[in-house]
Amino acid sequence: MAVEAEMVAIADTKARRRPAGRAGDPAFRALTVLFATLVLLVLSGIIASLVQGGFLAFAQFGLNFLVTSVWNPVTEKFGALAPIYGTLVTSAIAMLVGVPLAFGVALFITELCPKWLKRPLGTMIELLAAIPSIIYGIWGLFILAPFIQSHVEPFLIATLGNVPGIGVLFAGPPLGIGVLTAGFILAVMVLPVIASVMRDVFETVPPMLKESAYGLGATTAEVVWRIVLPFTRVGVVGAILLGLGRALGETMAVTFVIGNSHHVNPSILQPGTTISAALANEFTEAVGDLYQSSLIALGFILFVITFLVLAAAKLMLIRLQKGAGAAA
Amino acid sequence: MQLYVRRRLSNYVVVGLSLAATAFGLLFLVFVLGTLLANGIGALSPTLFTLATPPPGSSGGLINAIYGSLAMTAIATLIGTPTGILAGTFLAEYAHNNRLGDIVRFINDVLLSAPSIIIGLFVYAILVVPMGHFSAWAGSVALAIIMVPVVVRTTEDMLNLVPSALREAAAALGAPKWKIIVTVTYRAAVQGMLTGVLLAVARISGETAPLLFTALNNQFWSTDLDRPMANLPVVIFQFAMSPYADWQRLAWAGALLITAAILVLNIGARLFASWSGLEK
Numbered sequence: 001m002a003v004e005a006e007m008v009a010i011a012d013t014k015a016r017r018r019p020a021g022r023a024g025d026p027a028f029r030a031l032t033v034l035f036a037t038l039v040l041l042v043l044s045g046i047i048a049s050l051v052q053g054g055f056l057a058f059a060q061f062g063l064n065f066l067v068t069s070v071w072n073p074v075t076e077k078f079g080a081l082a083p084i085y086g087t088l089v090t091s092a093i094a095m096l097v098g099v100p101l102a103f104g105v106a107l108f109i110t111e112l113c114p115k116w117l118k119r120p121l122g123t124m125i126e127l128l129a130a131i132p133s134i135i136y137g138i139w140g141l142f143i144l145a146p147f148i149q150s151h152v153e154p155f156l157i158a159t160l161g162n163v164p165g166i167g168v169l170f171a172g173p174p175l176g177i178g179v180l181t182a183g184f185i186l187a188v189m190v191l192p193v194i195a196s197v198m199r200d201v202f203e204t205v206p207p208m209l210k211e212s213a214y215g216l217g218a219t220t221a222e223v224v225w226r227i228v229l230p231f232t233r234v235g236v237v238g239a240i241l242l243g244l245g246r247a248l249g250e251t252m253a254v255t256f257v258i259g260n261s262h263h264v265n266p267s268i269l270q271p272g273t274t275i276s277a278a279l280a281n282e283f284t285e286a287v288g289d290l291y292q293s294s295l296i297a298l299g300f301i302l303f304v305i306t307f308l309v310l311a312a313a314k315l316m317l318i319r320l321q322k323g324a325g326a327a328a
Numbered sequence: 329m330q331l332y333v334r335r336r337l338s339n340y341v342v343v344g345l346s347l348a349a350t351a352f353g354l355l356f357l358v359f360v361l362g363t364l365l366a367n368g369i370g371a372l373s374p375t376l377f378t379l380a381t382p383p384p385g386s387s388g389g390l391i392n393a394i395y396g397s398l399a400m401t402a403i404a405t406l407i408g409t410p411t412g413i414l415a416g417t418f419l420a421e422y423a424h425n426n427r428l429g430d431i432v433r434f435i436n437d438v439l440l441s442a443p444s445i446i447i448g449l450f451v452y453a454i455l456v457v458p459m460g461h462f463s464a465w466a467g468s469v470a471l472a473i474i475m476v477p478v479v480v481r482t483t484e485d486m487l488n489l490v491p492s493a494l495r496e497a498a499a500a501l502g503a504p505k506w507k508i509i510v511t512v513t514y515r516a517a518v519q520g521m522l523t524g525v526l527l528a529v530a531r532i533s534g535e536t537a538p539l540l541f542t543a544l545n546n547q548f549w550s551t552d553l554d555r556p557m558a559n560l561p562v563v564i565f566q567f568a569m570s571p572y573a574d575w576q577r578l579a580w581a582g583a584l585l586i587t588a589a590i591l592v593l594n595i596g597a598r599l600f601a602s603w604s605g606l607e608k
Contacts, residue, residue, distance in 0.1 A: 028506035032418035035411050036432045039480065042473055043435050046446060049453035104349025112346060121350070123598060128357045130594045131587060132534020134561050135364065138568045138583050142576075143363050188356050195353070219339035242441060249443025251537040252565065276445045276537070283449075283541055299449045303442070310438045 093183025149176025368584025412479025467543025482524025
């Protein structure tokens with residue numbers, strides 16, 4: 001009898017405690033959902049604030065904003081062509097120099113290097129990515145720019161500068177400060193980003209595929225060319241796009257060495273500007289609504305470009321993951 | 329035989345280029361850190377930590393900038409860590425095959441590499457303009473926004489590494505889900521999550537662009553979070569671009585301090601992760 005009463009009592013307390021504990025569930029879930037939606041809110045907030053801030057400039061100049069290069073705060077005429085052009089050209093140089101290097105590094109880490117070296121090497125590449133861009137900037141200004149001015153540019157002017165057609169790219173005096181130096185610093189900065197993603201992408205290749213190829217007598221180069229690259233094509237493009245997204249939006253390192261000139265100059269040895277450098281240099285000093293609005297409109301253009309590039313990168317990397325999952 | 333030689337040769341070329349690329353990458357790491365040490369160590373002095381940033385031509389230090397960087401990074405970490413962890417928890421624990429989860433995950437990954445100067449513009453619009461002036465608060469919020477995606481990403485990854493058998497065992501004991509997450513899953517993943525937070529702190533402590541339009545700079549010692557506040561990255565930017573030699577020296581010293589702090593955080597986070605048995 002006593003035992004039975006005790007059991008009833010235990011069942012009772014259990015019945016009473018249970019709903020109390022469970023009641024926390026919807027609350028905790030709601031809490032996490034709330035903070036997850038915060039991420040979406042930030043994105044929509046960014047878009048809304050850029051559209052609102054840049055509205056005046058777009059209303060005033062319309063689509064001409066995108067294709068004129070006048071940038072005159074005194075007469076309040078603004079066109080985004082020079083910063084857009086500079087952003088694209090510096091990023092293109094960064095990709096031309098950085099992608100092959102990153103590919104070589106990723107190839108070395110996954111296929112060639114001895115096992116004990118893999119982790120330290122990977123860590124070093126990641127440390128290279130962790131150095132903040134302002135450090136690359138100060139280094140570029142004081143070390144790289146003078147070096148490029150005294151060694152690289154005179155050589156380029158003397159050789160490529162005389163080639164008809166592309167000579168115009170290498171015209172003008174060697175200044176050190178300019179589009180080429182900015183592009184080169186960007187290349188150094190995106191190298192670790194691309195290399196570490198590419199390394200992860202290469203590691204998704206099933207070892208059996210590679211071993212079969214090696215077993216048939218293929219050389220390392222052939223394995224990479226015929227097995228690894230076809231298998232990871234989408235991921236490699238994703239890695240490159242991720243690096244491109246970084247290069248397009250990179251601010252401080254470029255601001256130090258680009259020279260900040262709103263002229264579209266075909267020569268990559270001459271100063272130029274990028275969207276982010278124009279923002280960093282001018283935003284806090286922009287007087288007048290139209291000036292400030294034009295800068296925010298520049299920011300909007302930059303955000304749209306990088307968002308598209310990064311979204312494409314992400315989609316490609318997701319596709320590779322799904323493909324690897326299906327193959328495994 | 330001809331074919332064999334050609335294949336061997338092209339292989340040597342590919343291997344050689346790959347080696348050269350790696351050597352080039354490492355050379356740059358050494359080169360950047362080397363010049364930083366060479367220029368920074370000479371500029372280090374005890375007054376860095378006792379005096380505020382000077383006008384050109386007189387001696388001074390960086391104490392106001394060091395304080396500002398520490399303060400803003402700390403506030404950003406206090407805002408960013410809980411936000412990131414809760415959002416990451418949603419992704420890992422509630423959002424498998426869930427539309428909202430997929431969207432948040434995707435947007436988060438895009439924000440992870442979004443240009444930080446855009447975050448500065450955003451915070452300028454939502455905080456600096458309504459408040460009417462630049463402030464350390466705005467700077468902290470901008471840094472927190474940059475930090476959140478990093479924490480979300482690592483939290484989700486780390487929670488996904490926790491074996492589901494642990495969760496099932498707790499569920500079989502009758503624990504409600506929130507309790508399983510807080511007392512079992514978090515406890516199993518806490519080292520990894522901490523590593524993520526450390527890496528995020530390292531990431532924001534060198535950020536310059538988002539502070540330009542939010543915290544701005546302040547030449548004097550100030551602890552008022554409602555006013556503009558000096559911070560190492562912006563001071564480095566201004567002083568390095570200046571024509572004064574003693575300002576440039578301070579910029580190098582600041583650059584050395586920041587890089588040392590970030591490398592220590594990064595290497596510390598990695599050591600911590602491998603010490604607690606979390607291998608990648």
